[in-house]
Amino acid sequence: MIFLKSKEEIEKIRAASRVVVEVLRRLKQEAQPGVSTWDLDRIAEELCISMGAVPAFKGYRNYPASVCFAINSEVVHGIPSKKKILKEGDILGMDFGVCLDGFYSDSAITIPIGHVSPIAQRLLEVTRNSLYRGIEKAYPHNRLFDISHAIESYVEQEGFSVVKTFVGHGIGRSLHEEPQVPNFVPHNGNWSKGIRLKAGMVIAIEPMVNVGRPDVRILDDGWTAVTVDGSLSAHFEHTVAILEEGPVILTQFEE
Numbered sequence: 017m018i019f020l021k022s023k024e025e026i027e028k029i030r031a032a033s034r035v036v037v038e039v040l041r042r043l044k045q046e047a048q049p050g051v052s053t054w055d056l057d058r059i060a061e062e063l064c065i066s067m068g069a070v071p072a073f074k075g076y077r078n079y080p081a082s083v084c085f086a087i088n089s090e091v092v093h094g095i096p097s098k099k100k101i102l103k104e105g106d107i108l109g110m111d112f113g114v115c116l117d118g119f120y121s122d123s124a125i126t127i128p129i130g131h132v133s134p135i136a137q138r139l140l141e142v143t144r145n146s147l148y149r150g151i152e153k154a155y156p157h158n159r160l161f162d163i164s165h166a167i168e169s170y171v172e173q174e175g176f177s178v179v180k181t182f183v184g185h186g187i188g189r190s191l192h193e194e195p196q197v198p199n200f201v202p203h204n205g206n207w208s209k210g211i212r213l214k215a216g217m218v219i220a221i222e223p224m225v226n227v228g229r230p231d232v233r234i235l236d237d238g239w240t241a242v243t244v245d246g247s248l249s250a251h252f253e254h255t256v257a258i259l260e261e262g263p264v265i266l267t268q269f270e271e
């Protein structure tokens with residue numbers, strides 16, 4: 017069941033998104049060599065609550081923290097830890113969501129810590145660009161997999177690979193709603209183009225891109241997804257409303 021959102025409901029998701037953007041902006045400032053992901057999680061949770069919002073991930077399927085981090089070959093869902101201390105040259109994914117006034121918003125960025133290698137820099141650019149390639153297809157009357165195909169074909173053209181294990185999602189009164197939004201065109205023997213997009217849909221598009229092979233495995237903590245081949249991985253996510261006029265990025269991050 018896909019829930020179409022009214023203008024008023026989209027405004028509520030926009031209000032939740034403002035908190036998400038503020039928190040990610042603050043995390044981006046605070047993420048420096050010597051800082052732990054545990055420190056960052058504390059900062060995020062405190063700022064979120066001070067803005068009247070509830071961290072969306074804490075307690076979700078027993079996830080123990082407010083932010084999901086991913087350093088270097090970690091793909092997504094890394095649990096904050098005092099032992100995870102940032103160092104120059106790392107790339108750091110930060111995924112954060114909130115619930116405000118009954119509506120959710122969800123966004124992720126991956127940032128360089130100081131100077132990073134040329135390949136890391138390229139990975140960040142390609143992954144961010146792939147998100148925007150997908151968003152550009154989020155028009156009413158297009159098909160869902162137009163988004164997926166735009167992301168996948170761009171990433172592969174750039175020589176990187178798209179993670180297939182996790183997907184984006186509808187979002188609204190729940191963190192995860194239908195439809196699932198894959199970053200690749202699924203073909204189970206058929207070549208479906210996916211559902212037709214409609215004005216009022218709100219979706220979180222979240223490509224995860226690896227430098228090497230697409231395969232991931234989950235560490236013994238039950239959460240942290242890492243690349244099997246140890247290659248670098250990046251993740252960007254926006255919550256996007258599909259309006260008659262086209263896509264509106266509710267979690268736009270002002271530089």
Ligand code: MF3
Nearest residue numbers: 072073076077079084111122
């Ligand atoms: N952006 C991720 C998602 O939408 C974050 C969820 S992590 C969890 O699936 F901790 F909430 F599970």
Ligand code: CO
Nearest residue numbers: 122220222253
């Ligand atoms: Co998400």
